[in-house]
Amino acid sequence: MSIDPSTSVAPARADRRPAVTVLSGFSPAAVQAAARALLIGADRLLAISHDLTGIRHGIVRRTVRSATALIEQSTVEPVHGCVSCTLRDDVLPTLVRLARTCPDSDLLLVLPPAVEPETVATACARCLVDGAPVTDAVRFDSYVTVVDADRFLGDLASSDDLRDRDLHAADDDHRAVAEVVAHQVEFCDTVILWSRPDTDPVELSRLGTLVHRLAPWAVQVPTGTTHSLDCTGLTALVHGTGRHDPRRPGVLGLALEGRPIAVHAPSPDGVTSIVFESRRPFHPQRWHDALGTLTGDALRGRGQLWIASQPDAVVGFECAGGGVRMDGLGYWLAALPVERWTRTSDDRRLAADLGWDPYYGDRRTVLALIGLRLDAAAITGTLRSCLLTDAELADGMDRWRQLSDPFAGCFPLTGDHAEGN
Template sequence: MSQLAQPGSSISPADLRPALTLLTGFAPTATREAADLLTRADPSLLTVTYDLAELLVAGTVRRTVRDGRGLVEDERVTLEHGCINCTIREDLLPALVRLARSRPAGDLVLLLPPSMEPEAVTTACGWSHVDGAPVTDALRIDSVVAVCDPGTLLETLDSDQDLADRRLQAADDDTRSVSEVAARQIEFADTVLLWAPDSDLDYEHTRLAVLLQRLNPWARHLVLDLPEPSDSATLASRKSAEFSSRIRRTGRFDPEAPEPYGRGIEGYAVGCHEPEPDCGVVAALYRARRPFHPDRLHQALPTLAGSTLRGRGHLWLAGQPDVIVAWESSGGGVSMGDMGRWLAATPDEEWEESSPERRVNADLHWDAEYGDREIQLAFVGIHFEADEIAALLDACLLTDAEAAEGPAAWREYPDPFEGCFESKERNQ
């Protein structure tokens, strides 16, 4: 077992609630093996698994619960509506609370199906009630662990398929791609496991370990191997116990952490800058104060997405200068969304609605001309030229002459993104 980083635990000794560990990722076999090692180390540990194969067809899900001694529950549940959110609200959270209350001295592990993003579960845990009491009264989320299979990781992150192409969609209108969901699972995790079947790491394992570190530089990273079939029972038990001690009860989950592509406006790094290839892996940060010319950025999208595995962050467009635009790119595609208004475009009396971290960050980096508006993007990939990406993005910025024209003129520029980020809040 190789550990690449080991931050300290933040668990309060007085917190006696059962701890919930979420295992996520696009590697069901590796995830199952990781859960098996945990229950081998602690037979009282309850592992909860959801099968969503019949969710869209019949509106049913299969929930199984196991401990180290075998099957505890196996139920098929019919939902009011066949979707992921209903699964979480109507069955998953009530089941977790019931199990936590039935075994208050024991912990739980939840194995998420590939299409269920951990952020949806942790968010629901934070605000949902079961039997009139908050979910968090019964349990606490201890850690979100992304389990990655070296045999499929690169193909998954580079896939141009949608979830529907693999019959993994969570609803009839689910248009998420395989690559974006897989990347989000890794980026949201506080612990990332590269599940290596061999104890001796080769070049490919090292390359993938570097890639995962670049994708999620704020997580703890582990490279793990299974006990060998030839191991004695004592040695296998020791390996399982060692694995369990590094995964469970770490207290690494932070419910207040910003979403990965929104980290920049809260004052956190959106990624790391490692422009020199390490095993071929390149990471590049790009920052600018001026806005992008919308038409030039639109023309650059295929090159930006096609030359990198993953991009995330936020930006602003000259044609819509009040809007914070979220950026995600993966699998050759780009997703851009509305993150609300810049503080510079927000009435003073509404500033208190923003987090203290965001207000402090804005004050520290306030620009006399643009306020808190800025561009922060992070890109990760294999054998791309960071300088070329930066030059391409620089060419998308307003020129000196265009910047001098001012916002009134900018709003008249041809804008392929016009109408894409108009929220109700700004139109009221």
Template sequence: MSTSTDVVLCGYFPHATAEVARRMAAGRRVVLVDDLTVLPDGPGLLVVVPDDCEPDQVRAAWPGEPPRVITVVPADLLLDALSDERIGDLVSRQIEQADTVALEGAPDGGDEWEAEQLRVLVHRIAPWGPAERGRRVDAITRGLRGRAVGIHEPLPSYGVVSCVFHARRPFHPGRLHDALDEVTEGVLRSRGHFWLASRPDIVWTWESSGGLTLGPHSGWLGPLPADLWHEVDPERCLAAGVEWDPYYEDRHQHLAFIGLDFDPVHLHRTLATCLLTDDELSRGEQVWRTYPDPFSERTVTRRT
């Protein structure tokens, strides 16, 4: 069906997507689709998908060679969109999964400093190199495959801060739960995975943009019999083997945070205080499992 010249435009804001489509329409057949179950055929297409579609969904539904996917975001609405608890996660994923992000228009006031701030912010949200784009690797679980979930740039660039927290010790469930509001203050996007002392066999995912969503993803590989490892993604198995710890096995924390003018040192220290202390660690898993666990629901969603 497709050729390398096929282009798909996605984005939550139809007016911005339509403007980019108008400018790119020369010499192409422009097709608007209502859903991904019926896709057009032919070379050199410019396809505009519904505003709630994510690039990875497009690639999964596209027969043949995946198209180039461009996410369109209006510059004057980007910050508000990322802070919106209804659409923040969707807009973030559209940016993270895109081959290219097109900032349409100018920020309010047309200030060049603010325009550069938005460009830096988009790059911090999706810092992946060209070779990684379009491979359908979930940004939230990249760390399980040994990939970066973000880049560590704690010094502000145009006010944009990006930092990564990595640790082997488990979080104390009560202390982490109490610190969630403090940890997410000033953060526009955060993602990754973590583990709790009270549930040492479970990988939890972390995603925030407007709202914070935490939920169980899978089991850790340590308890999994060796003869079943072939059923796990090979990249994850390789990453686990490289980083294997004789005590923690493959369990670890890997979280990334991106925002404007927040204090990365304070954030790191806050998360570090949520880890088990030496005394708590020495008591072992049987004691850890008895800790009161506020993360009792299958998925925990909080406003930031």
């Protein structure tokens, strides 16, 4: 049999860029232990870490090490003394520099406790190093979060701010501990469940269920079930997996692209996950008044919604640590001229087209509430009571805009992000 050369396909070129694994977690001891295990398990892996304890005083300490040697230890003075500046001015340039000087080594970027992995991904998308994208030099292979079985639930349920634990990165850093912990798990594609042989199996099972409810898209890798750690086995499950999908949006953008934000399921472990969906908008005052009831017992809430008085705005919703955050995510496509739809992602336009409603367009509420032994029926009933009634719907959008609105002015549709994702 002969082969026509004109129809043959050239083999794909091997990607020779060093692979970067980003390792995060709120327990420094567990993260550092996992980093050491990965270094032992991979011959050509270099770990880069930054000590931010002095960042508010303009000092950052950078360390680069292999399994057997300390390669670099330097003090860096960021121009503005903030996390974003450190990422732009030192972390990303260090990755690029090491990729050039050690092209046969993969890289393990070990994040400090209060740094969220999505911040790294955002910086990579926006920052250039020597005039070129960071991804010209390296490929981000996976985002891994270490969950400490002894601490995770306590941190997720905590009402502390980072400031209460002296972990805030700047004077204006008002993030909650629970918010950071949730974000670290939600953005990752792999979760290392770091436990010890004496960890209660029932508690470990509940932890695995809770992590799955927070990040059903992530692969779980348990450790600590025996008295010795198989570093090679752990590394094989974590390093070089290619699990990171650079197209996957942050958690608040998932529903806009038609992706699931959680699973709707009770659990024999007592972990409850409730997903609520509706085409109807919320009445602004009733939604405002119900927030305390809805979020009081939830460990985590997230999603998108729309409010009748502001029908053009996509509203992102989060709750953690007893606090609630609502941010504008831009316009609904139904509120934009068609020629502006191209400014959004292909996946969002496809999701809108598949679920388009002749009256509401792509407007829809998708919320998830996750916690322990939540009353799903009561929470769903409360959410439904916040929606517009049939009579209120019949009044039409012009009347909706005149409703009493505690959120007036909170979601302005101006600026670079007006089109959303």
